Amino acid sequence: MNVSKREEEYLEAMYILHKNKGVIRVKDIARMMRVKPPSVVDALKKLSEKGLIEYEKYDRILLTNEGRRIAEDTYSKHLLLTQFFTDILGIPRETAERDACQFEHYVSGITVKRIREFAQFIQEECPYVLKQFLKEKLVEKEEPE
Template sequence: MEITKREEEYLETMYLLHKNKGVIRVKDIAKALHVKPPSVVDALKKLSEKGLVEYEKYDRILLTEKGKEIAESTYLKHKLLTEFFIEVLGIPPEIAEQDACQFEHYVHDITVERIREFAQFIREQCPYVLKQFLKEKLSENEKASE
């Protein structure tokens, strides 16, 4: 089954809404993704046809097991990439967040695993070098924002 990057975004958004609010509503999805409610309804219908959500008009919205699996995977990639960009590369948080949101949909699972392994390695084996690198990047970021 082919899942588009946009569908992944919808699933991730629904996963986070359920995790944080306990309920998934059309208006909350629309607000989070900066789209109109009718666009959300169209997406929900397509996701429902693919067996990724349970959706009936005026009823609750639920992720199926497969939908939740995709959503969690996307969210964990997002989280890992954001942390890597901030903590290892020294990228400002707001930029790291934006980049992770884009990158998470295109990066292969093998690449994600290598990033995780590299981050762990550099933190454990080269903490001093990492601190020096981050110190330099922080200084560069501060100069760039002046």
């Protein structure tokens, strides 16, 4: 199924809301995605037509199995990339979050797998080298540009 980047973002937002609040509401999606409620309703209709959510106006919103799978996959990539950017590359958390939000929609499964394997390898086999790298990056940040 062809799902757009924006649709993945909506599914991920719904997944996070359900995970954290137990309920998915239009106003919460709108707040989380920084859009107006009518935009959310339009997106929900499209996602419902694709069979990724169950949605009826003024009723509950639920992810279908396929919608949940896409959302979990996207969210998993987001977490991995954020952790990689912060823990391995020493990128500030806010920047790492923002970048992960973009990368997660375009990175392939093999790249995700290799990033995960590389992060595990460098943390387990080369912790001293990683600490040195990160220490140097912290020094770079402190120097005026």
